[in-house]
Amino acid sequence: MPDRRDTLPQHGATSLATQLFETAALACAAGLLACLAVQFSAALGARWWLAPVLLLAAAAADFASGLVHWFADTWGSERMPVLGPRLLRPFRVHHLNPGDLLERNFIDTNGDVAFGALPFLAGALLVPLEEEFLQALAVFLGGFGACALPTNQIHKWAHQPDPPAPVRWLQRLGLILGRTGHDQHHCVPHATHYCITTGWCNRPLAAIGFFPALEWLITKLTGAQPRHEDLALADAPQAALPVRGGPAVG
Ligand SMILES: [Zn+2]
Numbered sequence: 001m002p003d004r005r006d007t008l009p010q011h012g013a014t015s016l017a018t019q020l021f022e023t024a025a026l027a028c029a030a031g032l033l034a035c036l037a038v039q040f041s042a043a044l045g046a047r048w049w050l051a052p053v054l055l056l057a058a059a060a061a062d063f064a065s066g067l068v069h070w071f072a073d074t075w076g077s078e079r080m081p082v083l084g085p086r087l088l089r090p091f092r093v094h095h096l097n098p099g100d101l102l103e104r105n106f107i108d109t110n111g112d113v114a115f116g117a118l119p120f121l122a123g124a125l126l127v128p129l130e131e132e133f134l135q136a137l138a139v140f141l142g143g144f145g146a147c148a149l150p151t152n153q154i155h156k157w158a159h160q161p162d163p164p165a166p167v168r169w170l171q172r173l174g175l176i177l178g179r180t181g182h183d184q185h186h187c188v189p190h191a192t193h194y195c196i197t198t199g200w201c202n203r204p205l206a207a208i209g210f211f212p213a214l215e216w217l218i219t220k221l222t223g224a225q226p227r228h229e230d231l232a233l234a235d236a237p238q239a240a241l242p243v244r245g246g247p248a249v250g
């Protein structure tokens with residue numbers, strides 16, 4: 001009798017070119033973070049606004065993770081070039097087979113998010129630091145990129161039955177997304193709690209009906225139906241072939 005896991009859709013192995021691309025993105029992100037640490041420690045002293053700006057950057061990164069996740073779950077076709085196989089389909093496959101994310105290695109898990117964080121980290125480095133407002137802007141951009149960077153790793157930890165002790169500690173403190181908060185997204189039809197970095201935005205966005213309102217507006221303007229393909233995939237999971245070259249996200 002076949003193992004049930006064998007019948008679930010899975011991410012395919014990534015190509016060598018994809019692995020090199022993801023490794024390069026991670027190396028660039030690490031290099032930019034090191035440059036930012038040196039630049040900020042040389043140019044900034046203890047400023048009263050550092051903590052609030054960094055908190056704001058963390059909340060913004062969480063909100064951005066929700067927007068990207070919501071878009072990938074809800075709109076567009078997985079047949080779209082680049083975005084389809086690399087962003088949309090992996091998120092949708094993850095709904096049917098969440099455990100597959102745990103099988104992905106560090107580079108596969110984090111490489112594409114690192115690529116997405118690069119413009120923010122590079123932007124932070126390019127902002128001139130003569131004035132205090134610009135210093136705060138640079139810290140916000142750098143903080144946003146730094147918080148966004150581990151988004152999919154945090155998501156993976158939220159699915160892990162027994163993550164490392166420091167991670168459990170951060171989850172308990174509510175500084176990163178925890179299992180309980182993320183479980184709510186994995187209830188069909190996967191239409192709430194999209195934020196997967198800190199998870200801070202999930203409850204407020206659900207309380208004000210942010211994503212349903214956005215979906216209503218988009219349907220009104222375009223006629224497109226939310227989660228059209230995601231629901232079809234849930235009805236016919238055998239249609240979900242392995243995602244070749246797709247990142248391990250969800
Ligand atoms: Zn998940």
Ligand SMILES: [Zn+2]
Nearest residue numbers: 073091190250
């Ligand atoms: Zn989802």
